[in-house]
Amino acid sequence: MSARPLLYSFRRCPYAMRARMAIAVSRVNVELREVVLRDKPQELHEASPKATVPVLVDGARVLDESLDIMRWALAHNDPELWLDHVDEELIVTNDGPFKHHLDRYKYPSRYDLPDGIANRDAALAHLELLNERVVNGGYLGPGRPAFTDIALFPFVRQFAATDPNWFDALPLPDLKRWLENLVTSPLFRAIMTRYPQWRTGDPPTYFP
The missing domain is CATH 3.40.30.10 (Glutaredoxin)
Structure with a gap:
């Protein structure tokens, strides 16, 4: 071993x-x-x-x-004190309802759906909530990335990449900035x- x-x-x-x-x-x-x-x-x-x-x-x-x-x-x-910010409610929502809609939006044929539009739109409430949460410090925690940011980030990234043009047109500037900061971070690249x-x-x- x-x-x-x-x-x-x-x-x-x-x-x-x-x-x-x-x-x-x-x-x-x-x-x-x-x-x-x-x-x-x-x-x-x-x-x-x-x-x-x-x-x-x-x-x-x-x-x-x-x-x-x-x-x-x-x-x-x-x-980096990631464990100082663990928002269990946001993580449960991400891994439950948001992931449910993400899967059906990205892979509608797997679920015998003609398209994923209804699931795409159903996921918006979660994205809007995240946009509100990151407006002040730029992250979900105390002004820096922490456990909650990293737990949610890969799934928001996947959602955004499913139809980048549609996502880019959403009025969610703070969430987009949060996503861009994490996507371009040295940690993610590594x-x-x-x-x-x-x-x-x-x-x-x-x-x-």
Whole structure:
């Protein structure tokens, strides 16, 4: 077994993004195993029957929820005090109703829908709320990125990228500024490095 914790990840998964961002900011070193979702390694299935990313294996402990991985990393080291701002209500709304509408907006055919317009419009209330929350300090926390920002950001990014022209026309200037600041941050750029698919027997890749 690796001397370091193992992280099974997929570069473009929003859940994996927020886990990698927390690990990167905590500076806890892990062995990264990049997964291709259509060709998941047996080791991932053995670690977690869900076989969804991200999954963190730390000795006998297995975490297969991204928020738990974020908390695990920050419990080791929280140099930017992300845990000072954890808005559970916003996170529950993001991971519940907003994600429900996002999936159906982005992938309507998966849900036997002719299009995702109704779900796109239903998600607007959440975006409007976020726009109101970031108006003063520029972030959802005390004037700097924190746990809540990073937990929500990859999903808002995915929503915005589904139809950029439509999103750009929305009257949500503060939310757009918040999104742009996070997308262009050195932290986000660092965690979006491309890694080859991990296969059994490959030499380890360490992250960050």
